[in-house]
Amino acid sequence: MGLLDGIQKLRETLSRTREGIAGKVARLVGARGTIDEETLEGLEEILLAADVGMDTATHAIDAIRKRVKDEGPAEASGLLALLKEEILRQFALRTAAEPPDPFALPAARPWVIMVVGINGVGKTTSIGKLAHQYVRTGHRVMIAAADTFRAAANEQIGVWAERAGASLIQQKHGADPAAVAFDAVHAAASRGADVVIIDTAGRLHTKVNLMEELRKIRRVIQKHDPAAPHEVLLVLDASTGQNGMQQAKQFSASVGVTGLILTKLDGTAKGGIVLAISRELNIPVKFIGTGERIDDLQPFDRTAFVEALFAP
Numbered sequence: 001m002g003l004l005d006g007i008q009k010l011r012e013t014l015s016r017t018r019e020g021i022a023g024k025v026a027r028l029v030g031a032r033g034t035i036d037e038e039t040l041e042g043l044e045e046i047l048l049a050a051d052v053g054m055d056t057a058t059h060a061i062d063a064i065r066k067r068v069k070d071e072g073p074a075e076a077s078g079l080l081a082l083l084k085e086e087i088l089r090q091f092a093l094r095t096a097a098e099p100p101d102p103f104a105l106p107a108a109r110p111w112v113i114m115v116v117g118i119n120g121v122g123k124t125t126s127i128g129k130l131a132h133q134y135v136r137t138g139h140r141v142m143i144a145a146a147d148t149f150r151a152a153a154n155e156q157i158g159v160w161a162e163r164a165g166a167s168l169i170q171q172k173h174g175a176d177p178a179a180v181a182f183d184a185v186h187a188a189a190s191r192g193a194d195v196v197i198i199d200t201a202g203r204l205h206t207k208v209n210l211m212e213e214l215r216k217i218r219r220v221i222q223k224h225d226p227a228a229p230h231e232v233l234l235v236l237d238a239s240t241g242q243n244g245m246q247q248a249k250q251f252s253a254s255v256g257v258t259g260l261i262l263t264k265l266d267g268t269a270k271g272g273i274v275l276a277i278s279r280e281l282n283i284p285v286k287f288i289g290t291g292e293r294i295d296d297l298q299p300f301d302r303t304a305f306v307e308a309l310f311a312p
Contacts, residue, residue: 010298010308013290017271020050022310025080032076035068039076043083051241053276060086084310090279091302102286102299103137110142110188110196112221112228114181115261116214116251117235119150119202122263122289126235127197128160129297130261130287135165136295139194144184145170146177146217147201157199163294167193177201177213178220185224198229211254218255233286235261236277239268248281259286262300266291274305 011018024046032039040061047057063086068074074082105111113130117123124147131141143161145168147153154170161168169184181198188196198221200214221228234257236244251257262285265271274285285300 009290009296010288010304011311013266013288014271014305014308015266016268017050017265018309018311020270021046021272022080024049025083029076029079035064035074035076035079035082039079040065043079047272049270050272051270051276052272053242053245053280056090056272056275056279059090059279063089080310084306087275087309088303088306090275091306101137103134103139105139105194106230108225108227108230110185110193111230112185112196112198112225113231113233114198114200114214114217114221114229114255115233115235116200116255116257117202118247121202121235121237121240123202123235124153124156124160124199125292126261126263126287126289126297127157127199128164129289129294130233131161131164131166131195131197132294133297134195140192141166141195141197142184142188142191142193143168144181144196144198146180146184147199148173148175148177148180149201150203153199166197167191178216181217182220182224185221185228189224207250211250214251214255232256232258233261234259234283235263236273238262238265238271238273241268241270241273242276244273245276245280248277248283252281252283257283259284261287261289261297263289265289271309278302 028042044057044061064082067082115123115127131143134141143157143166145154145157158168169187171180184196232255234248234251236247260283262274265288277283278285287297288300290296290298
C-alpha cells in the first residue's frame with residue numbers, strides 16, 4: 001500500500017469517529033457566534049461522547065479557554081482549528097516521535113513480541129497482519145501458538161501464519177502455554193529467525209488466572225533471554241471505548257504493556273479512546289487496524305491520525 005493509499009484508507013477508517021467529533025463540532029459552530037462558555041460546554045459533551053476521556057477533554061477545553069482569554073474573543077468558526085491544534089499538542093507531549101521504520105529491528109535476535117488481549121478483540125487477526133508486515137520487510141518470522149485451551153485456536157493462528165509466510169510453533173490442545181512460548185524462542189534462536197510473535201489466551205476461568213498465566217510466559221521465556229519479551233503489545237477493540245481503558249490498565253499492571261494495537265476503528269464513532277489512552281496511561285499506540293485484509297495494519301502516526309480525523 002502506497003503512502004497516498006494509506007492516508008486515504010485511514011480517512012475511510014476514521015469516517016465514523018470524524019463525524020462523531022469534527023462533524024458535531026461543525027454543527028455546534030454553526031449554531032454559535034463566538035467561543036463562549038456555552039460553546040465550550042457543548043464541545044466537552046462532544047469529546048466525552050467520542051470517549052476521549054474526562055481528563056483529556058478537560059485539558060483540551062482548559063487550553064482552548066486560555067487561548068481565547070489571552071488572544072481575545074474568537075469566532076466560533078475557529079473552534080475546530082483550535083481543537084485540532086490542541087489534540088496534536090497533547091499527542092506530542094505524551095508520545096515519542098514515531099520511528100521512520102517501525103519494522104526496522106534492533107540488534108537483539110530473535111526479537112520477541114508477546115501479544116495480549118481479551119478474546120474477540122481481533123488478536124489472532126492482528127498477529128497475522130503483524131507477521132505479514134515483518135515478512136514483507138524481509139524478516140524471518142515465527143509465531144508461537146500459546147493460546148492452547150481455546151477451541152480451534154491452533155487452526156486459526158495456523159491459517160494466518162501460512163497467509164503471512166511465517167513459521168508456526170504449536171503443541172497439542174491443552175498444552176502448557178509457557179512451554180510453547182519457550183520452545184518458540186529456542187527454535188527461533190536455533191533457526192536464525194528474526195522475530196517471534198507469541199499468541200496468548202484471552203480468557204481463563206478467572207481474570208487472576210489469566211494474568212498469572214501471562215506472567216508465567218514472561219518468566220519462562222526470560223530463562224532463554226532475560227531481556228525478552230522485547231515488546232508486549234495489547235490488542236484493544238476501539239468500539240469498547242472506556243472499557244478498553246480498563247483493559248489497558250489491567251494488562252499493563254500485570255505484564256508491562258509497551259504498546260497498543262487498536263482494532264475496529266472503522267466500526268465506531270468512539271475512536272477518541274486513542275487520545276484518552278495516550279494521555280492518561282502514557283502507553284503508545286503502535287499500530288491500528290484499518291480493515292480485514294492482511295495488509296490492513298498501519299503503523300500509528302499521530303499527525304496522520306489527527307489530519308484524517310479532521311479531514312473535510
